[in-house]
Amino acid sequence: MEATNGKTKAGDWQNFERILLPPIRDLHKLDVYEAEYDGYQAIQKVLKEWEPGEVVNEVKQANVRGRGGAAFNAGLKWSFMPPKGDRPRYLACNADESEPGTYKDRQLMEYNPHLMFEGILLANYAMQMDACYVYVRGEYVDWIDHMERELEKLYAKGYVGENIFGSDFSTDIILHKGAGAYICGEETSLMNSLEGKRGYPRIKPPFPAQKGLWGNPTTINNVETLAHVTLVMRHGADWFSGIGAPTHPGSTIYGISGHLNRPGVYEYPTGMLITDLIEKVCGGMRDGKKLKAVVPGGSSVPPLHADMIEGVTMDADSLREAGSMMGTGGMLVLNEDTDMVTYLRRVNHFYQHESCGQCTPCREGTGWLEAIVTRIDEGEGNLRDLDLLIDLCDQMEGRTICAFADAAAWPVRYTIERFREDFEAKCKPAVFDTGGVTISA
Amino acid sequence: MSEFDIKKPVVALPDMDPEPQIPEEDLFFTEEELERIEGFTEKYPTNRSAVMPALWLAQEKFGFLPPEVMKLVAEAIDIPYAQVYGAATFYTQYYKKQMGTYVLDVCCSFSCQACGSYDVLDYLEEKLGIHAGETTEDGRFTIQEVECLGSCGTAPMLQVTNGPYVHNLTEEKLDQLIDDLRNDKMPPFTSVTMPQDEDEMGGNRRSDVEHTDTYRTPPAPERWI
Ligand SMILES: Cc1cc2nc3c(=O)[nH]c(=O)nc-3n(C[C@H](O)[C@H](O)[C@H](O)COP(=O)(O)O)c2cc1C
Ligand code: SF4
Numbered sequence: 001m002e003a004t005n006g007k008t009k010a011g012d013w014q015n016f017e018r019i020l021l022p023p024i025r026d027l028h029k030l031d032v033y034e035a036e037y038d039g040y041q042a043i044q045k046v047l048k049e050w051e052p053g054e055v056v057n058e059v060k061q062a063n064v065r066g067r068g069g070a071a072f073n074a075g076l077k078w079s080f081m082p083p084k085g086d087r088p089r090y091l092a093c094n095a096d097e098s099e100p101g102t103y104k105d106r107q108l109m110e111y112n113p114h115l116m117f118e119g120i121l122l123a124n125y126a127m128q129m130d131a132c133y134v135y136v137r138g139e140y141v142d143w144i145d146h147m148e149r150e151l152e153k154l155y156a157k158g159y160v161g162e163n164i165f166g167s168d169f170s171t172d173i174i175l176h177k178g179a180g181a182y183i184c185g186e187e188t189s190l191m192n193s194l195e196g197k198r199g200y201p202r203i204k205p206p207f208p209a210q211k212g213l214w215g216n217p218t219t220i221n222n223v224e225t226l227a228h229v230t231l232v233m234r235h236g237a238d239w240f241s242g243i244g245a246p247t248h249p250g251s252t253i254y255g256i257s258g259h260l261n262r263p264g265v266y267e268y269p270t271g272m273l274i275t276d277l278i279e280k281v282c283g284g285m286r287d288g289k290k291l292k293a294v295v296p297g298g299s300s301v302p303p304l305h306a307d308m309i310e311g312v313t314m315d316a317d318s319l320r321e322a323g324s325m326m327g328t329g330g331m332l333v334l335n336e337d338t339d340m341v342t343y344l345r346r347v348n349h350f351y352q353h354e355s356c357g358q359c360t361p362c363r364e365g366t367g368w369l370e371a372i373v374t375r376i377d378e379g380e381g382n383l384r385d386l387d388l389l390i391d392l393c394d395q396m397e398g399r400t401i402c403a404f405a406d407a408a409a410w411p412v413r414y415t416i417e418r419f420r421e422d423f424e425a426k427c428k429p430a431v432f433d434t435g436g437v438t439i440s441a
Numbered sequence: 442m443s444e445f446d447i448k449k450p451v452v453a454l455p456d457m458d459p460e461p462q463i464p465e466e467d468l469f470f471t472e473e474e475l476e477r478i479e480g481f482t483e484k485y486p487t488n489r490s491a492v493m494p495a496l497w498l499a500q501e502k503f504g505f506l507p508p509e510v511m512k513l514v515a516e517a518i519d520i521p522y523a524q525v526y527g528a529a530t531f532y533t534q535y536y537k538k539q540m541g542t543y544v545l546d547v548c549c550s551f552s553c554q555a556c557g558s559y560d561v562l563d564y565l566e567e568k569l570g571i572h573a574g575e576t577t578e579d580g581r582f583t584i585q586e587v588e589c590l591g592s593c594g595t596a597p598m599l600q601v602t603n604g605p606y607v608h609n610l611t612e613e614k615l616d617q618l619i620d621d622l623r624n625d626k627m628p629p630f631t632s633v634t635m636p637q638d639e640d641e642m643g644g645n646r647r648s649d650v651e652h653t654d655t656y657r658t659p660p661a662p663e664r665w666i
Contacts, residue, residue, distance in 0.1 A: 023641045026648050088486070100550040100589035107635065111646065138497075138534045139590050141604060142630045174484045179493060179532035182588065196489035196524070198531040214486050257552040257593035257658075264594045264636040264656030286658050299551055299589075330593065332552050335661070342665040346554045350588055377666070 010244050010271035010313065018267045019243075019251050020227055021111050028146070030153045033114040040114075040159060042234040043121045047167040055126035059229055062237035065248050068094050068185075068222030069298070069327050071316040074229065080209040081217055084128045090213045091123050091132040092194065092220045096178055096185035098137055099298035100350055102330030104253035105223040106143060107265040109136075112227065113147050117154060117173065119226030121164065122233050124171040127219060131172040135190050138179040148175055182354040186402050187220040189356065200356050201402035224253060245271025245315035248326070254314065258333035259286045271315045274304075278333055289335035293419070297327020299347050300407035302414030303340075323414070340419040341426050344411060345373045351408035362405035365396040369412055382428045386416055462507040462539065470517055474498060478517050488518045492528045496535055505536040533587070534603055541576040541583035543622045546600040549586045552593035557662035561597045561610050562586060568619065581623070594656035595633055605630055608654045 026032045033039035046055060060075025081089065093116070097105045108116065120132045136144050151173060154160045162170045176194060178184050184193045188202035191213050212218020228250055232240045241249040252270045254277065257263045261283030268281070274294055278284065285291055291306040296314065302324045304312070312322040319326050334343065348370040357363040372389055375381045393409035400406075416423055461468070470478065477498060481491035495514045496506060503510050506529050515522040529535045536544075545565060549558045562584070566572055569582050576583040592598045595608035605628045607618055618628060631652040634644045645653045 018637065021635065021637075023638060023646070025642065025646050028647065029649075097591050098589055101552050101593050102589075103591040103593050106591050107633075110632065111635075137591065138532070138603065139600060142606075177494065177497060178534075179497070180534035180587075181532050193493070194485075194490060195487065196485075196492040196520075196528060198527050255593060257596060258555055259661065260658055262636055262656070263658050264633075266635070266637055287660070289661075295551075332555070332593070334555060337661050338555065339665065343551060343555070346549070346551055346666055350550055353588060 010269040010273075013268050013272055013276070016251070016268055019231055020108060020115065020224070020253060021267050027112055028110065028114070028150070030114060030150055030157075033112075038234065040118055040165075042230055043118055043125070043159075044165050046122060046125060046233055047165055047169060052126050052128055055122060055233065058237050059126065059232055062232040062240040063247075063249055064225060064228045064232060064240070065250075065316060066222055067224035067228070067252060067329065069099070069300075071248065071326050074221060074225050077209075077221075078123070078127055078219060080207070081127045081219060082209065087216045088130045088214075089128060089216060090218045091120065091127065091129045092187070092190060092213065092218060093120055093132055093134040093223060093226055094185060094187065094190060094220055095134055095136040095140075095223045096182075096190060097140075097223075097328075098182040098185055098354075099300060099328050099330060100347070101257060101295060101298045101332045102255055102328040103257075104255040104265055104329060106140060107255075108223055108227060108253060109140070109143050109147060113150055115227040115230050116223050117151070117160075119229040120173055121160065121171065122229050123219070123221065123226060125169055129171060129219075131174060133194055133213070134173065134175050135184065135194060136175060136177055137184075138177050141177070144175060144177055151175065181356075182350075183356045183402075183404060186404060188402065190220065191218065198356075200358050201404070203401050244269035245313060245318070247317050248315035252314070252329050254281075255328075255330040256282055256333065257331070259289065259335040259338075260284070260333050261286050263333075271313045271318070274309045274312050274314060274331075277314070277331065282333070285333070285335055287335075289337065291333065292336045292338050293334045293340065293343075295332040295334075296324050296329075298330045299332075299350060300410060301325040301327040302410050303418065305418045308418070339377075340415055340422040341373065341377045344415045345370065345377045347411050348373050348408070351404070355404065355408070359400040359405065361396045362400045362408065365392055365405065366408050368392055369408065373412070376423060376426050379426055379428070381426065383424065385427065386420075386423055389413075389416060459508060461509045463503055463509055467503075468509055468513060470499075470502075470513065474502070475517060482518055489520050489524060491518045492520065492525055493532075496525070496529055500535060505539050507537075539576075539580075540602075542581050542602075544583045544585060544602045546585050546587040546590070546603075547573070548588070548590040548592070548596070548598055548600070550589035550593075552589070553596040553598065554665065555662070556596035557659050558597040559664040559666055560662050561599070561615065563664060564612055564615060568615070582619075592633070595654060597659070601628060607631070608633060609657060609659070611659070 056078045064074040065071040160173050181199045183189045184199040186201050189199040193199040208218040248270045254266045293303045295303045316326045352366040352370040355362050355366045393413045396405040396409045478495050481494040482488045499510050511525045512522050515525040547562050573584045573586045597610045598608045607628050629652045631654050632650040633654050
């Protein structure tokens with residue numbers, strides 16, 4: 001493949017050639033991946049010619065920002081691993097993908113699993129890991145079976161296991177099937193789950209790089225992040241950082257859903273205009289309805305009002321400025337018929353259901369958020385409930401073991417702030433009893 | 442005086458010694474199954490980590506995980522029963538009670554909600570005469586309302602018994618599904634094609650799957666929640 005392939009700034013997205021999911025028939029099979037896509041060339045080159053530390057630096061320089069939600073520079077995260085000692089070291093590949101609105105990793109695992117496997121080998125070499133555990137959500141059985149078959153081929157050919165590719169480096173890849181718990185996508189919960197415990201997040205510090213899986217140094221990365229690592233090591237950091245948004249480079253997989261003519265999983269450079277994604281990529285709003293709201297990165301990120309999306313692009317910085325976040329890049333688009341109270345009620349139900357229950361503000365707070373929004377949705381709430389909700393958010397954010405409570409509070413805070421008219425329309429006017437004289441506000 | 446009575450806990454405690462639900466003569470793992478479980482333990486530094494794959498195996502065999510099966514798993518991987526119980530009760534995909542032969546997990550998280558998942562739920566409930574969370578009298582179907590299954594572009598969708606996904610649901614598709622399941626015909630694995638593949642390579646890129654679907658959106662829902 002030409003090294004210039006895929007090179008494009010987001011403005012030129014019409015000419016973008018896909019790099020993670022290129023149009024190659026049967027790319028998910030090992031022989032095709034090797035024959036038509038330069039598969040497993042990068043790892044062989046790296047094993048021969050690169051020092052582990054150099055790989056870390058290259059990935060850091062490429063600025064591969066984590067695609068699992070926090071958009072943290074992957075190479076920088078890798079550099080936090082302590083020097084190799086006697087203790088075993090692990091990579092965990094996060095394929096738990098349960099954030100509502102997110103379904104991109106599944107397409108990657110189905111169409112190009114070897115890109116992820118090669119990325120894992122590269123990461124394992126760079127950080128001298130003994131093994132990588134791939135934590136896949138339990139619902140994805142069909143995809144796990146399929147990856148299991150491909151992984152067997154890799155072991156059979158000596159690409160994984162003892163002395164991979166004839167080098168003196170040995171490393172394992174193990175697929176682990178979850179069993180239905182959103183919280184296991186949180187990195188420390190994922191580790192507890194892998195250890196066979198209940199999926200309770202752990203207090204940080206100690207951070208996983210110091211004390212992770214079974215008490216040993218561990219790094220956690222998302223599926224798509226690791227797939228990008230393969231591309232970086234194949235084409236170089238400069239090539240990679242020349243694609244997409246300068247501060248959040250590369251391509252990304254957008255999983256777009258909602259009231260659109262053509263929703264779906266698309267690969268495009270980062271930094272696409274939200275309006276382009278809606279109008280040009282997804283064929284506009286269904287039934288010619290007007291746009292009401294965009295939730296750009298999964299249910300946890302603050303929703304954007306239709307008035308707020310002009311000129312906003314899909315990268316961490318632009319979205320932060322606009323008042324939201326990139327999250328997982330799973331974008332939900334809602335039309336004018338949507339009642340944001342009902343929307344919020346269902347989002348709250350999700351968090352109430354998925355809270356692991358360790359921290360009181362989260363366990364109790366998510367329940368109260370749902371109860372109060374339900375009350376408003378049923379026409380029984382009043383305006384003061386909105387203040388009560390914001391007060392609850394204040395008491396949840398930043399006061400818990402993991403970021404789940406924040407993720408549960410943000411949608412509430414910002415949906416109320418940005419779609420207040422929907423809430424007001426459903427609230428009963430506040431009535432104060434002043435001893436005979438009734439004043440309504 | 443308060444009404445508090447120590448003998449009456451606020452939350453009902455689980456039955457500590459329930460009647461076994463799996464007949465004693467069936468309650469064992471075969472040699473081959475024990476070997477597979479042994480294989481699980483080898484993949485991790487500790488036996489305890491094998492609890493999830495072992496529970497999956499047990500659920501496939503027994504259909505669900507009553508306490509006696511959890512105890513069997515605990516023995517097989519040599520960890521305390523309490524640890525198995527703790528894990529099994531944390532994850533929703535492990536069935537702690539007997540379910541219908543076919544469990545219809547209707548995704549109702551926000552993308553599906555916005556595309557009519559509650560219409561789907563209503564339709565199924567009416568068709569099978571049960572509510573979400575219940576099992577039909579003949580023991581064939583259970584309906585559940587579940588959280589995001591990761592197929593938001595084909596909303597509304599459902600999963601059959603922790604297995605195949607059924608995408609882009611319509612009433613006709615649900616009728617067909619129920620008929621098929623009544624004849625024990627499971628829906629096939631369906632690959633959903635990327636819109637870019639449809640434009641650039643005519644749709645299905647996989648020569649090894651027969652059934653494909655496309656991402657699309659149904660009309661706005663009648664019932665939102
Ligand atoms: C509540 C919660 C749920 C999360 N779920 C996921 C998930 O499903 N998949 C994922 O890749 N990261 C998820 N994350 C982020 C991970 O904790 C972690 O940051 C990420 O896997 C790191 O990978 P990256 O740096 O490659 O993005 C979640 C975080 C939180 C707080
Ligand atoms: S914030 Fe919520 S999900 Fe996270 S550890 Fe606390 S209770 Fe569990």
